[in-house]
Amino acid sequence: MSDYQDLCEMYGRSPGDPEFIDDLIDEFSEEEYEWFSENEDKNHFELLAEQLSSVGEILRMDVPQSAQFSFLVMIHAHVVSALEGYLAGAFIHNVCNSEELTRKLVESDPEFANRKFTLREIYEQKDTLKLTVSTYLRGLIFHDLKKVVPMYRDVLGHRFEDLSWLFHAVKKRHDCVHRAGLDKDGKKIDLSVDSIFELLEKAIDLANGVERSLAELKRKDL
Template sequence: MGDYADFCESYGGSAGDPEFMDRWLEENVYPYNEDEEREWYLENENKPHYQLLMEQLESVDIMLDLDVPEKAKFSFLVMVQAHVVSATEGYLAGVFIHHVCNSDELTRKLVETDPEFAKRKFTLKEIYQEKDALKVTVATYLKDLIFHDVKKIKSMYQAVLSHKFENLSWLFRAVELRHHCVHRAGYDKEGKMIDISVESILELLGDVTDLANEIDTTIDNLSSVL
């Protein structure tokens, strides 16, 4: 299968090497730089997040049709699982940050309803300084939360955007699997391979699409009253 072989060769690997995907993930997916991530969100918060997510999901759908060698298939699916969940978290972050940071009303809602901001104390001088940098502070704070705490995101979406998630159990499971993918290359704490397949990822794509459609409807309704 030429596509996968070409992909491997472009990164100095071989399609017949079952460890290639693990190394590729380590070099290209695992590295994390907080300053770079924050910069990315602040620079890209105006992009069409729904469209970007749909394009990413479509690319995954295409990837799943690739004829991956059996020896590399598990590592390939580990990479794809991590990508889908990261794309979903990026979408949730992007949508929330964009709308909150572009609305004084929503920013105020966040500050008034989030316990983290209630704990913060400022001097009179700091209040004026913080006011000027409030949206950067909010964006930075939200970026960290969106990536790591689905339960927190659920309550924030409802409190600030008035969006109620009916069922996120599938996302909790997907995030847990992504953790195994990123930190243990697809193995759980007991050293067992995670249960992952083309079918499970296709089901995840469907769940993510439904989630995005629901949020998009909420945002449309929200935009009409702000």
């Protein structure tokens, strides 16, 4: 199932319904718009760095042995979620604040390109476009790396290096969230303080790489 299909299912609509996106925008409440306005200017890298730094401090706490595994399960899930939030926030902020990047998204994303409006109509309604793009992107699942990797490449020009560690971490996160740290066979997944520290290091390295690409984009615009 695609991200767009997931979004349609969330709202009880059909992927073939040409009115879905327009109706979704009409339902975009004032409260949600205020949330978007307040959060689009956040420094998502700084937010991620603060979250990961706090995890590092928490990992140094004394935790009873009987609670150690549950503690690591929660921390692992939190780190992956924080990274997912960064990937989403950084992408949405930069795309929604650039007509060029918005156009790249519209032209490169197959599901977005199939909307009923044309590119001419899009650029005649720039205010609505910003909300349309924001709503669509906020409905995507940013730990779905098969979707995120090509979006970052095609829209932001960022190419991720080896992400096998992140695929593995996301899979573990699924076990943490849905089975309290047990795999499909009911066995505890492999987690340790060292594995979390390693994940923290790789997460911040990944984000640093994204930030370098974003900085390069801004230099090109000058």
